[in-house]
Amino acid sequence: MGQMINSARTIEPQSRFPMNQQRAFSLYHTHIKLLGFDLNSLTQSSSSSSSDAVSFSRRGFAVSCAEIVGVVVSRDLKPNRFLRFSVDDGTGCVSCILWLNHLTSPYFASRHQPDVRIIGNMATHFAAQIRVGIVARVRGKVSSYRGVVQITVSDVVVENDPNAEILHWLDCMSEGSF
Amino acid sequence: MASAAIKSGALVSLKDLKPSSEFFKDGASLRVTGKLVEYSVETAIAIIVDGNVSLKIDTQHLRELTFRIGSIYQFIGELLVQSENEATLQARVGRNVDGIDLNLYHQSLQLLKQFQADHLNKRTN
Numbered sequence: 321m322g323q324m325i326n327s328a329r330t331i332e333p334q335s336r337f338p339m340n341q342q343r344a345f346s347l348y349h350t351h352i353k354l355l356g357f358d359l360n361s362l363t364q365s366s367s368s369s370s371s372d373a374v375s376f377s378r379r380g381f382a383v384s385c386a387e388i389v390g391v392v393v394s395r396d397l398k399p400n401r402f403l404r405f406s407v408d409d410g411t412g413c414v415s416c417i418l419w420l421n422h423l424t425s426p427y428f429a430s431r432h433q434p435d436v437r438i439i440g441n442m443a444t445h446f447a448a449q450i451r452v453g454i455v456a457r458v459r460g461k462v463s464s465y466r467g468v469v470q471i472t473v474s475d476v477v478v479e480n481d482p483n484a485e486i487l488h489w490l491d492c493m494s495e496g497s498f
Numbered sequence: 499m500a501s502a503a504i505k506s507g508a509l510v511s512l513k514d515l516k517p518s519s520e521f522f523k524d525g526a527s528l529r530v531t532g533k534l535v536e537y538s539v540e541t542a543i544a545i546i547v548d549g550n551v552s553l554k555i556d557t558q559h560l561r562e563l564t565f566r567i568g569s570i571y572q573f574i575g576e577l578l579v580q581s582e583n584e585a586t587l588q589a590r591v592g593r594n595v596d597g598i599d600l601n602l603y604h605q606s607l608q609l610l611k612q613f614q615a616d617h618l619n620k621r622t623n
Contacts, residue, residue: 356506357614361621391529391574393591394504408574408591410509410529411614453562453591482570482598486606493613 351387351459354378355492356412359386362462362469376462376469386471387459388414389479389488395452400424403447407458409485415465416458418447418473446476455479457488507574507591509607512548517583524579530555530587531572531595531603537565543586546571548600554586563592570595 362376362383376383390409397403403418422428422440450456457479460471479485507529510521521528530553532546542558544565555573557563565571575589 355610355614358617391572391591391593393507393574406504408504408506408529410507411610413504413506453560453593455593482595483602486599486603489606489610493609496613496617 348382348384351385352378352383353488353491353495354383354386354388355489355496356388356390356407356409356414358411358492358496359388359414359462359471360412360469364464364467364469374464376464383462385460385474386462387457388471389455389457389485390414391485392450392452392454392456395450397447403450405450407456409488414458415468415470416460416473417463417465417470418443418450418476420444420447442475443473446473449476449478455485457484509610511604511607512546512551512553515551515553515585522577522579522585524577526577527575528577528587529572529574531570531598531600534565534567534569534571537567544571546573555592556586556588557592559588559590560592563594566594570598570600572598 358378362378364374364376366374388407388409390407392405393408393413394406395403396405399420401419401421403420405416405418407414407416419425420440420443422436422443428436455478457477458471458473459475460473463470463472505527507527508521509529510519512530512532515521515528515530530546532548532553534544535547535552536545537543537557542556544555544557545552546555547553555571555575556578557565557573572593572595573587573589574591575587577585578588579585
């Protein structure tokens with residue numbers, strides 16, 4: 321079973337990307353540190369009307385997950401549904417969606433319920449931490465809503481170090497050549 | 499979406515916020531950093547300085563922030579230009595950043611501006 325999973329993982333990116341992109345497929349499931357302006361200008365390609373079919377690329381390389389750091393400048397909570405918030409890193413404002421409907425959404429119905437409860441509890445915990453004015457490190461899947469790039473949040477870390485944003489800029493710039 | 503309408507606060511050093519600067523425009527969304535030297539509870543006006551340049555900050559919307567003279571603060575908001583040489587930042591977000599390495603901040607800011615400009619040039623070429 322383990323071998324089947326491993327082989328599926330190695331085959332997937334090779335079949336998904338053309339030959340000239342395969343040297344970067346190892347980054348496909350990595351949370352790539354990106355600046356707001358860079359994330360907002362990812363190229364979107366869609367092969368069908370399903371939102372899951374939208375893929376994103378940066379300078380020809382596929383990007384699926386991202387990490388941003390910035391100041392939370394807006395917060396819109398729909399209890400038990402979602403928290404939508406914006407993160408401003410000084411180069412761009414990134415829209416983030418944190419789903420809070422794990423216990424009611426049919427999307428999670430077929431999944432292992434104890435795991436779903438843990439994920440739901442974590443999401444609720446993250447939502448409570450997100451306040452306007454804090455600096456947050458946000459990781460998640462790159463997605464889009466009405467054509468605008470956003471992050472579907474998987475985890476949030478509140479940064480108390482006042483230099484965290486600066487160090488993130490430097491990380492982004494050093495990774496920026498990929 | 500409400501979030502789509504929010505403009506990013508452009509990172510700017512106070513010394514670069516001259517009347518001739520591209521940032522010195524009414525309504526410009528900016529992020530500024532400086533040491534708090536004055537704060538009035540009555541008017542909610544704060545004054546921050548960086549080097550020998552100061553800027554007035556209208557903090558009336560920042561209810562949860564406490565102000566301590568001598569601490570370093572960062573504000574995001576919109577610039578209200580009152581005259582040729584005078585402007586106030588109407589802050590919508592503020593935070594205390596005591597402990598920030600201002601030298602690293604200013605140097606990294608220069609690199610970041612260059613990085614951003616290079617990327618925009620590559621995209622347009």
